[in-house]
Amino acid sequence: MIFIVVKWKPKPEYVDSFMDQVAEFTAATRNEPGNLFFDWSxxxxxxxxxxxxxxxxxxxxxKEHVSSEHFKKFVAQAPSLxxxxxxxxxxxxxATGWGEMGEIKVG
Structure with a gap:
Protein backbone atom coordinates (compact mmCIF):
# COMPACT_ATOMS: atom_id res chain seq x y z
CA MET A 1 0.00 0.00 0.00
CA ILE A 2 1.05 3.58 -0.62
CA PHE A 3 0.33 5.44 2.64
CA ILE A 4 0.28 9.23 2.47
CA VAL A 5 -0.28 11.96 5.05
CA VAL A 6 -0.47 15.59 3.93
CA LYS A 7 -0.81 18.73 6.08
CA TRP A 8 -2.69 21.62 4.46
CA LYS A 9 -2.82 25.30 5.54
CA PRO A 10 -5.61 27.13 3.70
CA LYS A 11 -5.59 30.90 3.36
CA PRO A 12 -7.56 32.50 6.22
CA GLU A 13 -10.54 33.21 3.99
CA TYR A 14 -10.81 29.49 3.09
CA VAL A 15 -10.23 27.89 6.49
CA ASP A 16 -13.91 27.35 7.23
CA SER A 17 -14.93 26.47 3.67
CA PHE A 18 -11.90 24.33 2.81
CA MET A 19 -13.82 21.05 2.89
CA ASP A 20 -16.32 22.50 0.42
CA GLN A 21 -13.42 23.62 -1.79
CA VAL A 22 -11.95 20.08 -1.89
CA ALA A 23 -15.25 18.16 -2.04
CA GLU A 24 -15.20 17.44 -5.79
CA PHE A 25 -11.56 16.31 -5.69
CA THR A 26 -12.25 14.15 -2.63
CA ALA A 27 -15.26 12.42 -4.21
CA ALA A 28 -13.42 11.75 -7.46
CA THR A 29 -10.39 10.33 -5.65
CA ARG A 30 -12.53 8.09 -3.44
CA ASN A 31 -14.08 6.69 -6.63
CA GLU A 32 -10.72 5.63 -8.09
CA PRO A 33 -10.47 1.82 -8.24
CA GLY A 34 -7.07 1.81 -6.47
CA ASN A 35 -8.04 4.17 -3.65
CA LEU A 36 -8.38 2.48 -0.26
CA PHE A 37 -9.17 5.60 1.80
CA PHE A 38 -9.00 9.38 1.49
CA ASP A 39 -9.87 10.95 4.84
CA TRP A 40 -9.66 14.60 5.87
CA SER A 41 -9.57 15.88 9.43
CA LYS A 63 0.45 6.73 -10.53
CA GLU A 64 -3.11 6.52 -11.85
CA HIS A 65 -4.17 9.00 -9.16
CA VAL A 66 -1.56 11.63 -10.00
CA SER A 67 -2.23 11.28 -13.73
CA SER A 68 -6.03 11.63 -13.35
CA GLU A 69 -7.82 14.71 -14.66
CA HIS A 70 -9.29 15.51 -11.24
CA PHE A 71 -5.80 15.46 -9.67
CA LYS A 72 -4.41 17.76 -12.37
CA LYS A 73 -7.36 20.12 -11.96
CA PHE A 74 -6.93 20.21 -8.19
CA VAL A 75 -3.15 20.77 -8.40
CA ALA A 76 -3.82 23.78 -10.63
CA GLN A 77 -6.50 25.15 -8.26
CA ALA A 78 -4.85 24.42 -4.90
CA PRO A 79 -2.27 27.25 -4.75
CA SER A 80 -5.08 29.84 -4.86
CA LEU A 81 -6.58 28.23 -1.72
CA ALA A 95 -0.38 -3.46 4.53
CA THR A 96 -3.63 -3.75 2.64
CA GLY A 97 -5.74 -1.51 4.88
CA TRP A 98 -6.58 -0.78 8.48
CA GLY A 99 -6.19 -3.40 11.22
CA GLU A 100 -7.25 -3.53 14.85
CA MET A 101 -4.95 -1.98 17.43
CA GLY A 102 -3.38 -4.77 19.47
CA GLU A 103 -2.92 -2.80 22.69
CA ILE A 104 -6.59 -1.90 23.14
CA LYS A 105 -9.49 -4.32 22.80
CA VAL A 106 -13.14 -3.39 23.12
CA GLY A 107 -15.87 -5.92 23.81
Missing amino acids: RSVEDPSEYVLVEGFRDGEAG LASTPLIISQEID
Whole structure:
Protein backbone atom coordinates (compact mmCIF):
# COMPACT_ATOMS: atom_id res chain seq x y z
CA MET A 1 0.00 0.00 0.00
CA ILE A 2 1.05 3.58 -0.62
CA PHE A 3 0.33 5.44 2.64
CA ILE A 4 0.28 9.23 2.47
CA VAL A 5 -0.28 11.96 5.05
CA VAL A 6 -0.47 15.59 3.93
CA LYS A 7 -0.81 18.73 6.08
CA TRP A 8 -2.69 21.62 4.46
CA LYS A 9 -2.82 25.30 5.54
CA PRO A 10 -5.61 27.13 3.70
CA LYS A 11 -5.59 30.90 3.36
CA PRO A 12 -7.56 32.50 6.22
CA GLU A 13 -10.54 33.21 3.99
CA TYR A 14 -10.81 29.49 3.09
CA VAL A 15 -10.23 27.89 6.49
CA ASP A 16 -13.91 27.35 7.23
CA SER A 17 -14.93 26.47 3.67
CA PHE A 18 -11.90 24.33 2.81
CA MET A 19 -13.82 21.05 2.89
CA ASP A 20 -16.32 22.50 0.42
CA GLN A 21 -13.42 23.62 -1.79
CA VAL A 22 -11.95 20.08 -1.89
CA ALA A 23 -15.25 18.16 -2.04
CA GLU A 24 -15.20 17.44 -5.79
CA PHE A 25 -11.56 16.31 -5.69
CA THR A 26 -12.25 14.15 -2.63
CA ALA A 27 -15.26 12.42 -4.21
CA ALA A 28 -13.42 11.75 -7.46
CA THR A 29 -10.39 10.33 -5.65
CA ARG A 30 -12.53 8.09 -3.44
CA ASN A 31 -14.08 6.69 -6.63
CA GLU A 32 -10.72 5.63 -8.09
CA PRO A 33 -10.47 1.82 -8.24
CA GLY A 34 -7.07 1.81 -6.47
CA ASN A 35 -8.04 4.17 -3.65
CA LEU A 36 -8.38 2.48 -0.26
CA PHE A 37 -9.17 5.60 1.80
CA PHE A 38 -9.00 9.38 1.49
CA ASP A 39 -9.87 10.95 4.84
CA TRP A 40 -9.66 14.60 5.87
CA SER A 41 -9.57 15.88 9.43
CA ARG A 42 -8.98 19.20 11.12
CA SER A 43 -6.10 19.57 13.52
CA VAL A 44 -7.21 19.88 17.15
CA GLU A 45 -4.02 21.82 17.93
CA ASP A 46 -4.32 24.24 14.99
CA PRO A 47 -7.89 24.62 13.66
CA SER A 48 -6.52 26.38 10.56
CA GLU A 49 -4.71 23.18 9.51
CA TYR A 50 -6.22 20.15 7.78
CA VAL A 51 -4.69 16.68 7.62
CA LEU A 52 -5.34 14.26 4.76
CA VAL A 53 -4.66 10.55 5.22
CA GLU A 54 -4.61 8.62 1.94
CA GLY A 55 -4.14 4.99 1.01
CA PHE A 56 -3.69 3.54 -2.46
CA ARG A 57 -3.56 -0.15 -3.31
CA ASP A 58 -0.05 0.03 -4.81
CA GLY A 59 2.34 2.20 -6.78
CA GLU A 60 0.36 1.71 -9.97
CA ALA A 61 -2.80 3.02 -8.27
CA GLY A 62 -0.77 5.99 -7.00
CA LYS A 63 0.45 6.73 -10.53
CA GLU A 64 -3.11 6.52 -11.85
CA HIS A 65 -4.17 9.00 -9.16
CA VAL A 66 -1.56 11.63 -10.00
CA SER A 67 -2.23 11.28 -13.73
CA SER A 68 -6.03 11.63 -13.35
CA GLU A 69 -7.82 14.71 -14.66
CA HIS A 70 -9.29 15.51 -11.24
CA PHE A 71 -5.80 15.46 -9.67
CA LYS A 72 -4.41 17.76 -12.37
CA LYS A 73 -7.36 20.12 -11.96
CA PHE A 74 -6.93 20.21 -8.19
CA VAL A 75 -3.15 20.77 -8.40
CA ALA A 76 -3.82 23.78 -10.63
CA GLN A 77 -6.50 25.15 -8.26
CA ALA A 78 -4.85 24.42 -4.90
CA PRO A 79 -2.27 27.25 -4.75
CA SER A 80 -5.08 29.84 -4.86
CA LEU A 81 -6.58 28.23 -1.72
CA LEU A 82 -3.41 27.75 0.32
CA ALA A 83 -1.32 29.91 2.64
CA SER A 84 1.71 27.60 2.34
CA THR A 85 2.98 24.60 0.44
CA PRO A 86 1.50 21.35 1.82
CA LEU A 87 3.77 19.05 3.84
CA ILE A 88 3.74 15.37 2.88
CA ILE A 89 4.89 11.96 4.03
CA SER A 90 4.50 9.24 1.39
CA GLN A 91 5.67 5.69 1.99
CA GLU A 92 5.08 2.25 0.58
CA ILE A 93 4.13 0.00 3.48
CA ASP A 94 3.38 -3.70 3.89
CA ALA A 95 -0.38 -3.46 4.53
CA THR A 96 -3.63 -3.75 2.64
CA GLY A 97 -5.74 -1.51 4.88
CA TRP A 98 -6.58 -0.78 8.48
CA GLY A 99 -6.19 -3.40 11.22
CA GLU A 100 -7.25 -3.53 14.85
CA MET A 101 -4.95 -1.98 17.43
CA GLY A 102 -3.38 -4.77 19.47
CA GLU A 103 -2.92 -2.80 22.69
CA ILE A 104 -6.59 -1.90 23.14
CA LYS A 105 -9.49 -4.32 22.80
CA VAL A 106 -13.14 -3.39 23.12
CA GLY A 107 -15.87 -5.92 23.81
